[in-house]
Amino acid sequence: MIKNIAVLGGGTMGHGIAESFALHGYNVNIYEYDEKIRMHIIEAIESELTFMHEQSYIELEEISATLNRIKVFDIMKDAAVDADYIIEAVAENIDLKCKIFKELDSYCKAEAIFATNTSSLSLKNMLPAVSVKRQERMMVCHWYNPAHLMPIAELSNFGNMPASIYKEVEQLYLNIDKHVVTILKDVPGLVANRIQQAVAREVFSLMENEVASPEDIDKALKFGPAFRYATTGQLEVADMGGLDIWCIVGDNLLKDMDNSKEANPILRKKVEEGKLGMKSGEGFFKYSEQMRTQLKNDFNKRLITQLKTSKKYI
Structure with a gap:
């Protein structure tokens, strides 16, 4: 069962992804290597939550409750080692993503699910970075910007993942009020961007x-x-x-x-x-x-x- 979330990257997409999970009751760790970005993550999330309250979309008490569920880290292992679901939202660079997944695979628990927030890079080119067993727990989970407001999530179901694991991730996204689009083929751009x-x-x-x-x-x-x-x-x-x-x-x-x-x-x-x-x-x-x-x-x-x-x- 997915309880703890790790988001790798705290920039435009990453902080919004973390915000969405935390707003819906999940504990979220954010890893960000860039100190300038890292120092302003909580500030950015609080500003967006306050704006949503001003628009009568969330209650005032949800702001502090959401922020209390978020922790920010400067070491990736500390953020991800105990997570049940880990999604990277770093730059669109295949070498960087493969390097991250290889490292994660060396210390994350066997049941942890890895996800990449991409629509332009192929999952098949990332799978070799992890063990054969981990490949069954790795997928694309593509968000739209701004992540905390856009209600779509494109989830890959390319055949590498057992149906039970896919359903677990699908339910995670339904729990945070996302409309799930199941992507059956690994094509550039997935569906929405095409x-x-x-x-x-x-x-x-x-x-x-x-x-x-x-x-x-x-x-x-x-x-x-x-x-x-x-x-x-x-x-x-x-x-x-x-x-x-x-x-x-x-x-x-x-x-x-x-x-x-x-x-x-x-x-x-x-x-x-x-x-x-x-x-x-x-x-x-x-x-x-x-x-x-x-x-x-x-x-x-x-x-x-x-x-x-x-x-x-x-």
């Missing part, structure tokens, strides 16, 4: 071809397809609209749509210019420091509103 990239490819193409302004392209997505997608999946939408109609429209449109195999040139040019989006102050739009904080808060408010609604209707 869908997202398909949408992004056409959005960037529309902008490159000056079909509409960036503002209107985003507006078309937000108040068109995405308005439905907040509550309804693509296959449900197709069934409601009529598969015959979807087939005809597909035949008419797909031949003219972007089918490129690499990132859009307009996106690459922005990166080369150092215009990386909100974190650099400019991407497709410009952001002042004050504006960035407000936009992030507004974004998180919308996510919390959707979470409240989804608990009632989805």
Whole structure:
């Protein structure tokens, strides 16, 4: 039975993953090697919990209770040695991840389950880092950012893991109110990111071809397809609209749509210019420091509103 959690990496994803487990009653150890990040992990989590309380999503007493369940470590072994479930959320570097799993396998208890929070690196390339027996207890558990608010978890079920162990991890995620997506094949991007990239490819193409302004392209997505997608999946939408109609429209449109195999040139040019989006102050739009904080808060408010609604209707 999974009781104690270890999260390796306390950055953007790691601290949010730890926060989610702790909020739902689990004891969580966080390992972070970078002192600058490590010193601000609890502060970041407390700020996010306070924001959720201000939005009437959690009770005031849940803030201190959640924080009391979290411990931060600067030595990986101390954080992970007694954990039942260990998830790494470090940089997307296969060598680094393999090194971490090899070390963990040398001292973690035999029944501990290892997980990687990745959608771009293959599990099959990480499995050789651990013993054959441990390979039965190793999987991908991919979260979406911000981890403490996005209610999806993609869990790998590629055949290396007995059904009973998979069910144990699945139940863990159901216990923290995540909607579990079971991934049956080890493909790059899993499911959610592949869908997202398909949408992004056409959005960037529309902008490159000056079909509409960036503002209107985003507006078309937000108040068109995405308005439905907040509550309804693509296959449900197709069934409601009529598969015959979807087939005809597909035949008419797909031949003219972007089918490129690499990132859009307009996106690459922005990166080369150092215009990386909100974190650099400019991407497709410009952001002042004050504006960035407000936009992030507004974004998180919308996510919390959707979470409240989804608990009632989805």
